[in-house]
Amino acid sequence: MKTKYNRNISVLGGGCAGYSIVKELSKCRKNIIDFYLGSKKSNNNFWGFWSFEDINDLENVIKYKWEKWKIIDQENETLFQSNNHPYCVTSRNDWIQFCKNNINDENVSFFDEDISYKNNFFYRKDSEKINSDIIIDCRSFQISTDTYLQHFKGFIIETENEIFDDSTAVLMDFRCDQSNGIQFIYLLPITKKMALIEPTIYSYRIESDEFYYKSMEKYLREIYKVNKFKIISEEKGAIPLASFKNDYIPNVINLGLKGNANRISSGYTFYFIQKQVKNLCRKINLPHKINNSKIHSKLINLLDRIFIDVLKSNPSKAPQIFQSFGKSFNGDDMAFFMSSKIRIIPILKMIFNLPTKIFIKSFIRCVFND
Template sequence: MKHFDYIFTGTGLSALMTVYKMVLSGKFKDKSILLIDENTKKSNDRTWCFWGKEEVIWHKSISKKWDSALFANKDFRRDLDLKPYQYNMVRGLDFYTQVFDLISKQENITFVNQKVTAIEESENVILIQTASESFSCSKLLNSIYNKQKAENQTKYPVLQQHFIGWFIKSEQPVFNPEQATFMDFSVEQKGNTRFMYVLPTSKTDALLEYTLFSKNLLPKQEYETEIKNYIQKLGITNYEIIEKEQGSIPMTCYPFWKLNTKNVINIGTSGGWTKASTGYTFKNSDKKSTELVLFLTTETDFTKFHKRTKYWLYDLLLLDILDRKNELGSSIFSSMFKKGNPTLIFKFLDEETSLTEDIKVILKCPKILFIKAIFHVAFRKIK
């Protein structure tokens, strides 16, 4: 059995960001690192987006940027000037290529294309079992999501950001390649929070995603029927589907960090790194992975890593409302974006606002709903 200093079980976004930054730091050259995943990361299996102001280390993976976004519902449409932010699109394969181009050159890093079947922790050593091999390590960074832990409890609401997306090429030049559609709630809500999300890369090419924030997934046909209806509404009569993608991202304030031990840390969605109120993952994982790499250079006890912030409570209040009254999502987001300052809203969603700025954003939302949510959350005795 081969022993490693660090093992990553699962090589999703958070794991790859972390190991990439470990290499860049130059402080882990003498540490043996193993990555284990059943996925080879050689296909374009997902798309991430994030807004930002400065150039990031992932600039090679950004395939498109927008300075403007559209927010819409049945009653109004608003063009959002994002400056000084830009909305960035990262395609999965581009990100994987950037990361593996670097880590494949490192003699101390090994990638094993296998499925993890068991993890056992003793006081000083963690054992990882796959179908054909066993490994051990001193520190484990796990990003394999434990669905049962989050969903088999009632204190914390668990919704899903679930979607199916089509990359299409249209014969009609209907798209504005200079503007992303951030949320279009003009689609039928059907008792849920449902919207279309459109990322145009040219006048004829775009990714269209039918997205829900709700508890239960839909039959595949329902997502695709809604995409077809939206394409028709745009005036497109002839088009080709280039690629498809689908996903379901947990939206919850469940305290995953409480599952961390001295030598095992849960990262990514498994560690609560996903932004609970929106399902956005890229920016949060970028921040958290930077914090984790710095932590690894100074600390050894993973139970000390997490710090809960005021944004955890804000997210919890929104999820509490959507858990009980899922149909209210459109009105909540619409009230925020109808007259709110887009720059301030994105700063708020990035968890970088002062308390005064928080209040400016929150006051745009339906006040009675959130006051009731405060009492409901308090009644649940959430800590």
């Protein structure tokens, strides 16, 4: 029953952010939630993150984890290890199912509908205005063609023989073609015979499916000397390596990619969505109005912008630039940095290990052209 203490909340977009926030907000009985999922179903994919205790729920959905991970280029192989903060993956399907299991259905109405937006208002069926106390917008959106992207296609493949080292994830292997942008292979060994192999590119243009397939096949042939394999499943995506300005609308909060949860240097987003959700749930009960869900600090945003500027202006030096992590960080340091947890000494070391002239030029561009 609706009482004067109830608060009506509309959540738009049934993806990672939408389900994550509804799971949390539905725990409070005074939140009466209309959850507009959208009409399109998303395919399954993995979400990688480093494990930290500040987001408890993630422990329940870890599908695979590795205490060791590597960055490889033509000359170097850097191994990182962290027993406290391993690299983990969950899957979209597992996470959404976990959220569904933990949503208090009594407070939530679900609608398989797309919501449109016009002149600062949101509409159902293009005409019925949504008049909730709070609107949380987590809808996916069209990324403009001038946005720098991390784009990829991943293949879970199975081989006849045991070829993968399942103790160590390969976060970046630059031993692949660099002519269409900065490319590396992301390889998650699930067993000794099965792995997710994901050609990943930093550029402005998404490639054809054939391009990613050929890159994966060539990598298997040249690095693992394997010609025969079976494809079990595929995932494809593009994450903006940029942040976006949203219109200011009273009582509307943007969350997930829509709320700039993505790290603009690496594309990692999943863990930051969980941080955004945690922060929002804390703030939503405060008397003052909340209109933003900013999750990355000014320092992290600046470092990321410099880092991406260094890469954009010197794509051929990408392997060397990423190896500067290796010279500066141990496994724990890297897990902290990638999860936006500031440890000053390793960050200073990383800055000093970047090629100095290039770093200074990018620093000036990012600070003074803002």
